[in-house]
């Protein structure tokens with residue numbers, strides 16, 4: 001379970017990615033949601049900055065804050081004192097665009113309700129994540145095609161435990177845009193869905209902790225709904241008025 005990355009290769013890849021990102025100019029001009037007819041999905045995982053606005057508006061104090069800190073996997077699940085969405089890794093986060101984590105299912109759902117939406121179902125998430133639904137997608141995306149990965153034909157460009165520029169979580173919009181122009185559907189942090197097995201809820205997409213195989217659509221990763229950890233986040237779905 002230990003994440004190892006070769007330093008020399010890491011820096012070489014980082015330089016290549018920085019050059020690529022400087023050319024692509026992602027995130028600045030794109031809307032925050034991707035629309036699929038009667039519903040929409042957040043383009044990125046919900047960020048610390050977005051969650052902070054919710055906390056300021058509602059006075060919410062999360063369970064990780066009240067209960068002594070969020071969890072990270074070490075020798076089993078270990079509570080990390082002081083870790084919460086405010087300090088995902090125990091320190092002031094480098095960017096407000098990092099994903100909001102250390103939130104259980106109900107806390108994620110409460111945020112989405114406040115934002116006018118809800119958590120997606122597993123099937124909604126899966127369709128948006130793997131099947132290109134845009135009417136005129138930019139190259140190389142093909143309308144109607146279902147891809148093997150959320151990033152297309154390969155997992156390259158996602159933030160997993162494989163060699164990439166991100167040792168832990170990555171800020172929104174810096175990884176490679178995937179199917180439907182969505183970011184981090186695979187990798188970065190797991191995302192809560194409403195799929196239930198008793199008191200458990202399905203998380204999808206894998207995370208920076210795991211290899212790319214956890215990104216696949218058929219992964220069934222259910223977690224206790226009241227669990228929160230450093231690599232579980234979420235994004236919201238929104239029901240839209242039907243076209244008349």
Ligand SMILES: [Ca+2]
Pocket residue numbers: 045184185186187188189190191204205206
């Ligand atoms: Ca994700």
